[in-house]
Amino acid sequence: MFGTIVKRILQGILVLVLVVIITFVVLRLIPGDPARQMASDGSAQAVEEIRAEMGLDKPIYVQLFEYIPKLLTGQLGWSYFQKAPVFDVIVNTAPFTYALLFSAMILGVIMGLIFGIIAAVKAHTWVDRTLSAIAVVFQSMPTYWVATMLILIVSVQWGLLPAVGYKSPKYLILPAFVVSIPIFTAVLRNVRQNVMDGLSQEFSRAARARGISHITILFKYAFRNSLIPFITQIGGQVGVSLGTCVLIESVFSLPGMGMQILNAVLRRDYNLVQGLILILAATFVLINAIIDISYSYLDPRIRKAQGGL
Amino acid sequence: MNTTITATQNDDVLLEVKNLRTYFKLPRNKLVKAVDDISFTLHKGKVLGIIGESGSGKSVTSRSILRIVEEPGYIAGGEILFKGVDCLKLSEKAMNALRGKEISLIFQDPTTSFNPYMTMGQHLEEAYRVHKAASKDTIRKRSLDVLKMVGINDGENVLPKYPCEFSAGFRQRIFIAMAMIFNPDLLIADEPTTSLGITIQAEIIEALNDVKRASGTSIIIITHDFGVVSQFSDDIFVMYAGHCVEFSPKRDLLLSPMHPYTVGLIRSVPLLEARKTRRLKSIPGFPPDMTALPDGCPFAERCEYAKDVCFKERPELLDVGNGRFCACHYPLKQYRTSDETVLEV
Amino acid sequence: MESKETNTKTLESTNSVARPKKVTFRSIGRFLWENKSFTIGLLIVLFMLSLGIFADYIVPHDAYNGNPREKLLSPFWMKDSNPKYVLGTDYIGRDTFSRICYGLQVSIIIGFGSVAVSLTIALVIGIISGLSHPSLLDSILMRLTDVQMAFPFIVLAIIILSVVEPTIGSVILVLGLCSWAVRSRVIRSSVMIQKESDYVAAGIALGASKFRIAWKYILRNLLPSLVAAIPLDVANAIVLESLLSYMQIGLKPPIISLGSIMGDGRNYMASHWWMTAIPGFVILFFVLGLNLMGDTLQKKMTDVSVKG
Ligand SMILES: Nc1ncnc2c1ncn2[C@@H]1O[C@H](COP(=O)(O)OP(=O)(O)OP(=O)(O)O)[C@@H](O)[C@H]1O
Ligand code: SF4
Ligand SMILES: [Mg+2]
DSSP states (O other), rough: HHHHHHHHHHHHHHHHHHHHHHHHHHHHHHHOHHHHHHHHHHOOOHHHHHHHHTTSSSOHHHHHHHHHHHHHTTTTOOTTTEEEEEEHHHHHHHHHHHHHHHHHHHHHHHHHHHHHHHHHHTTTTTHHHHHHHHHHHHHHSSSHHHHHHIIIIIISSOSSSOOSSSOOOOGHHHHHHHHHHHEEEEEEEEHHEEEHHHHHHHHHHHHHHHHOOOOHIIIIIIEEEEEEEHHHHHHHHHHHHHHHHHHHHTTTTOOOOHHHHHHHHHTTTTHHHHHHHHHHHHHHHHHHHHHHHHHHHHHHHHHHHTOOO | OOOOOSSSSGGGEEEEEEEEEEEEEEEEEEEEEEEEEEEEEEEEOEEEEEOOTTTTHHHHHHHHHHHHHOOTEEEEEEEEEEEEEEEEOOOOOHHHHHHHTEEEEEETTTTTOOOOTTTTHHHHHHHHHOOOOOOOHHHHHHHHHHHHHOOOOOHHHTSOOOOOGGGGHHHHHHHHHHTTTTOOOEEEESSSTTTTTTHHHHHHHHHHHHHHHHOOOOOEEEESOOOHHHHHHEEEEEEEEEEEEEEEEEEHHHHHHHHHHHHHHHSSSSOOHHHHTTOOOOSSOOOTTSSSSOOSSSSSGOOTOOHHHOOOOOOOOOOEEEEEOOOOOSSOOOOOHHHHHHOOO | HHHHHHHHHHHHHHGGGGGOOOOOHHHHHHHHHOHHHHHHHHHHHHHHHHHHHHHHHHHHSSSOOOOGGGGBOOOEEETBBBBOOOOOEEEEEEEOHHHHHHHHHHHHHHHHHHHHHHHHHHHHHHHHHHHHHHHHHHHHHHHHHHHHSSOOOHHHHHHHHHHHHHOOOHHHHHHHHSOOHHHHHHHHHHHHHHHHHHHHHHHTTOOOOOHIIIIIIIIIHHHHHHHHHHHHHHHHHHHHHHHHTTSSOOOOOOOOHHHHHHHHHTTTTOTTTTTHHHHHHHHHHHHHHHHHHHHHHHHHHHHHHHOO
16 A cells, blocks of 8 residues: 555656656757846847856756755746746746646536536436537637637626736636536546446445435435546546646736746746646646555545555 | 146245246347246246256346346237236336345356445345345344355354455355345355356355255246256256246156256266357257247257148147146157166266 | 357357458448437538548638738628638638638648547557556556646647647647547556457466457457547547637638638628637537547447446
8 A cells, every 4th residue: 555655656756757857968958048038138148148047058968966955945946037036936927827737627626526427317318418418519619719709709808807907806707617618528428427327336236135215325425436437537637727728828817827937948048948848747647646546545446455554 | 829828826935927028129020029928927936947058048038027128129929927916017116026036047157247346235135125124234244144145154254354365255155145134035156056167166056055945935047057957956947939838746847857958958968069169059050049939849840750730830839738848839748868868867 | 968058159259359241231331220320420520531532532622822902802692702712711712612622621631630639648658557467567558648738739739839830740749649648547447358368368367468369359349439439539639620710829821721711700800700709610510520420439338348
């Protein structure tokens, strides 16, 4: 048990190290020189000075060997365009992204759960068919397009919600709704399928034969048994949704990590890109590690096989 | 059909199934008559064996009795008189009060019939929440008692564990214990041994025997293995393609089967092959396509005694005396199984 | 007698692993009739495919050069529309319908092209790691898939597309490189299951080499599920491509993409909303059709694997 957790954590760290190295190397292979963009007068000498200051004149592997130890001590470096430590930029922008991700996940998961269970209970009736049709249409809508159309209709035409920027949590409603759509459809389909499978399992049938109520069978038998595939899927959704957040932030001009990262790549702000990618990847890796570890608590079969904790 | 197997002494009757029909609606307007017009009677404290090949409708019969046939299946007609009351006319609520309390069902595969996320103790006590409130102590005591009944003496260790921690045979014994928790009047065991190894099979049969001795419950045991029914059933009911082909007291049926299908089944038993695979393979051919049953005798294709009329007219289940019933145009009056066959069983 | 029957049974079940059913017009017709959502999806997809593939013969106007005097026209259902331009014109008077046809053409090429790339990568990595399962190689490959999944797609795409010039070829590569991980996991686990199965064991016992096994048994058995995955993956790729163009990271003019048609409309959104809405609906319908097909195929696949 303990061994599994340690192994999982080590795997996660390895993945992050790979992410750092790949980002590091790819960024420096990109044509385009931050020093040149930054040098005020554009003179060769100014560029060279900035290059030296940033350490860009050394070979990539040397830069990498200098960067990694710093990273290990928590130093993410200096953002040349924000004129602030990368750490500060992240601290200032991450809350928006996490608030967006979190509220969208909650909204999507709750809606998906409710309608997924309804669809499973009403399987093969018009209710189920309608829900499945809605799910497949929602799933087919490009999120950035939905975001644009919602801004047009809800904000511009109806004036109901603010469109862009961030001044109060009200500004998160539309973006969170947009990010939640793919989560909603994926959860709905997953829950529907797994609850239906659970209901047709022999143990559900056996429970019915013992007189146990439909509602108990639905939740304590069918849903309980679909929990693991459901949670696995949420882990995958975190990754997809982080990507959607990055994108939707830029459509709604939310000052989150997504906006920062797009600008940072275009301006070759290496340290900032590096730091933001690390944080985004770490979020994904951490959530998935937690999910993997939680399996063994959720499933007595795995728990017993690993000798308990 | 007009002939039904009726009880001789009515007060003694626990369950009487009359002309039960359970159909499944399939796509393209196909209809599977999984159970088509079957009738039988079970007396108090007796054991009825139902035997037939895979797909003959045994499980559907047992689910029909509990009214838990799933979509797209439905009970198309008939009567199921349990203690004189027609279950098919009961409200869903009244029916639910019977399930698990007065009629219990044991499933074929004990590895899938438990909820993997509930401990054995939770399984056992769950029924109390549905059927009658009781103190934790009472429930615990009763749980340990029923476990003892099936030969599990260290119940304290069993209750807090999860199904995955037990072997299949052990789980099946716990399942039987669970079925007995309210001392039901009727226990239906749907192929309780089919998925288990041979030695374990004997243990389970033994456990069922113990349960019967201790509680006097009537049992319907469903199987496709004569070895199982012959050991402790009183009457045997032979099913083929959703029909009853023969119903008879055990001894008579085993010694002088009348229906050619029964003969085929009995003949197949002592063969090592049939034992090993637990399937009856010696009857040539396969069971008919349930979506397109022939007009005549459903067994005609495979019957060595079949004549023209067999392909045209369906034989009715007729009373042939001595409490025996047979659905065949040419019932075998003279056939005798060799004594060893029966004994070996 | 008995043993003979048993033998034929086992033989049959071994063969049936990769034996396709006989396909007749009748069986196709019946399939289409019984899976109406698939049929609807297929009709939508065929319609979109023909618009894209035969764009050269269909387009009524020059898609690349417009008539500035007829710019910003409305589509047919609105008042100030011009019957010459069914879906109106853009800000420099180019016919929206013609542009959409060429946009579809690009979507189709990139959609299928990038799926070919990602499926190939997924197959190679999935089969190698599945076959070598408990091994260092397998662990390394799995960490690589982790890395791909941990990277937010959009960031990866921007980074790569700022290294390489965004052309149709490079966009295909980017999309392919950004979406193989999930599929390779699925392939790996199904290879691992098949490795344990009887017929592969029999192949090994008969002395077949690993490569031969991968080719002859495993790939052949993976094929149906891969085919079933294609529509969903293509749908995904089409959306991602349009996204890149919309954000002006992807294809550059004069190449027309549905995403850039939408992007062109963005500046006129308040007054000419249809310029953004119409290409979005086109993507929506195309993707919907692909999803409807893919869902049915995937469902058939799981049904088959549950039964077998
Ligand atoms: N859910 C269902 N949908 C459609 N048809 C069904 C369904 N369940 C049962 N049937 C039909 O009912 C027939 C009888 O099934 P049943 O399960 O009662 O057979 P059985 O005698 O119990 O066989 P086995 O020995 O394999 O358990 C089957 O041949 C099948 O055609
Ligand atoms: S009715 Fe005819 S075919 Fe049917 S079992 Fe009797 S003899 Fe055989
Ligand atoms: Mg059965």
